[in-house]
Amino acid sequence: MNAALPARSDFSAIAGWIKPGAHVLDVGCGDGSLLRFLKEARGATGYGVDIADDNVLECVKNGVNVIQSDLEAGLSGFDSGSFDCVILSQTLQAMKHTERLLKEILRVGREGIVSFPNFGYWRARLQLIGGHMPVSKELPYQWYDTPNIHLFTLADFEKFCRGHGVRILERVVLAGGQPVTTWPNMLGALAVYRLDRAGGAVPVSA
């Protein structure tokens, strides 16, 4: 089953939360490898969304459905509550309209899964103390060529959720592909959250 092995360390955490046969939307789906993994591992159906021409082509080659669309413009092409789960895998940090996108995800999906590189990871902190912007496996870019424009920590994200009516249902924190339980904001390189709207889903008519 090598073909189905997760290409990124957050894939298996995400797959663990996807019910068999679930209908999912992978927002910022890249080459479609997560969707393909979810299709093969969980029998999931659904679509990816991406803006880049080359990613759309790679999705077709990976045998997954993709809708070419600009995420910054929101998810207006998708009805409220039309997916069991909307996934935002390592995409949020590269988006301009963070608030709006998170709101859109929890409008379109009954649940949301969000993963992101933790800027509070100790190696990142050390590099900053050393006087340089962090560069790591999770944040592989130089300051001048990074697509990541919103860098944040677990604590930042959780504070954001509390202030924006987003309920955290589960959290997995990883470092080197292994789960981290102690001092996650210090020892975790990558965070994966399962979310919904506090107070229930947005009405379908909204």
Add this chain to the structure above:
Amino acid sequence: MNAAAPNIADSVGVVTPVDVHFDAPLRLKSGATMPQYDLRYETYGTLNAQRSNAILVCHALNASHHVAGWYASDPRDVGWWDNLIGPGKPVDTNRFFVVGVNNLGGCHGSTGPASVNPATGRPWGADFPVVTVDDWVQAQARLATHLGIERFAAVIGGSLGAMQALQWTMTYPDRVGLALVSAGAPKLSAQNIAFNEVARQAITTDPDFHGGNYYEHGVVPRRGLRLARMLGHITYLSDDAMAEKFGRELRGGEFKFGFDVEFEIESYLRYQGDKFSTYFDANTYLRITKALDYFDPALEHGGNLSAALKGAKARYLVVSFTSDWRFSPARSREIVKALLDNRLDVTYAEIDAPHGHDAFLMDDPRYHALIRASMEALPL
């Protein structure tokens, strides 16, 4: 072979059209019946033993069954989608058996208004019924059955051809694997219909039109056809493409303060209009624009396209082009939304191409790569 002959290596080469006669009457959407009719078609590649590798190409307004290759009698008469279809091309004729067909009511060999009405012994003319996309799809399905094709691996088309591909998945959900819906729309807008109406008025008010029975008078409403084509061409190109191609270039280099051809764009439109009026039948043009106007699969479902697509089973590749203002990306997104509502397999690509509506005929590498990948993924 003369110097203008296309490259042989990646072409299907010399092709020969075939006519097939259908005796079983075809009941049309209008209520009229075609008692009998011929369809002219071409095929490229070889139908496999399982008969599972067939692809149907649906043509748009002015095209025909001549999709790829060229004719021995005229090597410059290259098929209209030859850049897409051929050995090793995105629609690979080494793998697929490709069928192109001239639609009923056409003027390239299938029974149309210029054909002889067996009931009168004279050309059909004005009496030729109004045909619709549904009618074409039915006739195409009969051709498929005649060719021993129960199910097409794909039905592909752009513009009006995209509408036929979409209609196929609704009329014959079990007979289509993949539908390529390129530069399409789920129905025409008022503006689209308006352009069609001006084109029709140009034809029907031409003194040589004779109420559609111009054949008997030995004339052709050439001026009307010419205007219709000129108008059409304006809508096929984007403003940017026109500016890029022609700008305000003057043929003579300076203003002549007259009404003869001065700007290059005038020259281009006149040339296209003149050329078109020598080979296209005016009655066919009227009917094809009507087929466009009437296409609205959602109509019978209270205007709900999602409901119209309820029984569909195909996979879809929907492609739009950013500079297409005739059938803009927003129109393709309407189709995509209805497919999403039905949880159908769909990939939607919005290609940033400058050519306007005509982009669906171009060989943009992103466009062709997507079609190639979709075709390669088709199980046979």
